Amino acid sequence: MAVIRVIVVGAGIAGPVLAVFLKTRGYDPIIYERLPSPGEGGLSFMLQPNGLRVLSLIPGLLEQIPGRSPDSIIHCSSLDGIEDILADSDISPDTMRERFGFPMIGVRRVEFHRLLIDTAERHGIEIKWGHQAIEFEQSEDAVEVTFANGAKDTASFVVGCDGLHSNTRIALFGKEKADFTGLAQFGGLSPTPPALQGKFALVNIYGNGRHMVSYPVAEDKRSWAITTREDEVKEDWKTQNMEQQNEIRGGPLSAWGFGAGDMVKTAQNIVKYGLYDRPELKSWFKGRIVLLGDAAHPTSPHLGQGANQAFEDIYHIMRLFKIYNPSAAQPSTELLSQVFTDYQDLRLPRTSELVRGARKQGEARVVEGIDACRARDETIRAGPNDDAARMASYELLSGPFKNSEI
Numbered sequence: 001m002a003v004i005r006v007i008v009v010g011a012g013i014a015g016p017v018l019a020v021f022l023k024t025r026g027y028d029p030i031i032y033e034r035l036p037s038p039g040e041g042g043l044s045f046m047l048q049p050n051g052l053r054v055l056s057l058i059p060g061l062l063e064q065i066p067g068r069s070p071d072s073i074i075h076c077s078s079l080d081g082i083e084d085i086l087a088d089s090d091i092s093p094d095t096m097r098e099r100f101g102f103p104m105i106g107v108r109r110v111e112f113h114r115l116l117i118d119t120a121e122r123h124g125i126e127i128k129w130g131h132q133a134i135e136f137e138q139s140e141d142a143v144e145v146t147f148a149n150g151a152k153d154t155a156s157f158v159v160g161c162d163g164l165h166s167n168t169r170i171a172l173f174g175k176e177k178a179d180f181t182g183l184a185q186f187g188g189l190s191p192t193p194p195a196l197q198g199k200f201a202l203v204n205i206y207g208n209g210r211h212m213v214s215y216p217v218a219e220d221k222r223s224w225a226i227t228t229r230e231d232e233v234k235e236d237w238k239t240q241n242m243e244q245q246n247e248i249r250g251g252p253l254s255a256w257g258f259g260a261g262d263m264v265k266t267a268q269n270i271v272k273y274g275l276y277d278r279p280e281l282k283s284w285f286k287g288r289i290v291l292l293g294d295a296a297h298p299t300s301p302h303l304g305q306g307a308n309q310a311f312e313d314i315y316h317i318m319r320l321f322k323i324y325n326p327s328a329a330q331p332s333t334e335l336l337s338q339v340f341t342d343y344q345d346l347r348l349p350r351t352s353e354l355v356r357g358a359r360k361q362g363e364a365r366v367v368e369g370i371d372a373c374r375a376r377d378e379t380i381r382a383g384p385n386d387d388a389a390r391m392a393s394y395e396l397l398s399g400p401f402k403n404s405e406i
């Protein structure tokens with residue numbers, strides 16, 4: 001029986017992981033990536049138990065993840081020169097493993113991305129760099145993809161893992177403008193400041209109209225990001241020029257407590273990027289082409305679920321392929337439609353809820369005016385006793401399976 005070729009568009013975070021699952025379940029994936037080589041862009045994210053649960057299904061991968069687990073989460077207020085600790089909870093690897101089976105791991109995107117690319121290549125998956133997918137033509141049993149450099153390729157089906165600015169999404173559902181959330185972040189990687197030496201806390205600092213999150217990504221390094229309200233800024237993860245960086249380093253944030261000011265002053269490069277999401281789609285597929293990860297449900301980062309939800313998508317789409325196409329045979333368009341319908345019916349409402357939740361969280365974090373900030377701080381102080389929030393977080397981090405069905 002011929003092995004079924006699948007085109008994965010995008011070698012970001014989701015593409016290589018999906019390709020490894022496809023390959024180990026009997027398909028023949030090939031990845032096409034717009035960039036000429038793995039980029040250096042981006043800062044970091046927090047891998048959470050639900051994402052790590054999916055990655056644990058790739059033997060040997062978890063052990064190689066470069067990064068650092070936080071041991072606590074601290075919420076601090078910095079208002080009118082008064083600094084206050086609002087809440088402090090244990091999220092140490094032991095505690096998280098006991099609750100969820102997996103820890104949290106803060107990773108630099110560049111290093112984690114490199115690991116995923118290496119893992120895909122070790123599985124014999126070809127990655128064609130410098131290939132921007134621009135056109136998709138479907139026939140009864142195949143899809144032909146055309147790239148900006150003139151190359152073409154054909155596969156049984158296509159999965160668009162091409163992120164916020166997905167051409168696959170445009171090809172399926174037309175062009176629409178990404179929604180700027182009204183918020184932007186600037187951030188960097190800095191040596192652990194003296195105030196946080198020996199502490200591996202994930203620290204949230206809430207100020208008037210601004211919020212900072214920082215967490216360890218190595219024994220001696222922390223990643224941080226400050227959210228503020230801004231006029232529209234591009235989502236291009238570009239480093240600010242020296243003058244802009246110096247302005248930030250010398251600005252009011254450099255005086256923040258809890259080690260925050262030191263991190264702003266000592267960051268290697270300060271990156272600034274707008275925060276975007278997109279309106280919920282009614283469907284994630286047409287015929288033999290389907291969307292996954294940010295291409296389907298880009299989100300602002302305030303719940304830390306962008307990459308983790310992409311991994312949940314991958315788990316469910318692979319589970320459905322196993323149910324409907326157990327021998328990885330050439331799928332009819334009807335069979336693909338069954339897989340993609342069940343996938344979107346499960347994942348679309350869930351991810352839409354999280355996209356809305358992330359926006360709400362972002363808004364709450366950067367409220368302006370002392371009274372509104374004090375009210376926010378009191379909600380955070382009461383947070384550890386909020387049963388509904390605790391249950392929601394427990395449910396989120398317990399996904400997407402207890403016993404793997406793939």
Ligand SMILES: Cc1cc2nc3c(=O)[nH]c(=O)nc-3n(C[C@H](O)[C@H](O)[C@H](O)COP(=O)(O)OP(=O)(O)OC[C@H]3O[C@@H](n4cnc5c(N)ncnc54)[C@H](O)[C@@H]3O)c2cc1C
Nearest residue numbers: 010012013014034041042043044133162163293294306307
């Ligand atoms: C450069 C970069 C830096 C980032 N840094 C951070 C960060 O610091 N923190 C954070 O929380 N999130 C970051 N993100 C977003 C984060 O990676 C995603 O939210 C999340 O991991 C979901 O992964 P994804 O694979 O769906 O999307 P992405 O990781 O965005 O991957 C999409 C990939 O598709 C490629 N692509 C786009 N269009 C085409 C096309 N037409 N043809 C072929 N390939 C195409 C892109 O170049 C990219 O490699 C970054 C994204 C990028 C692209």
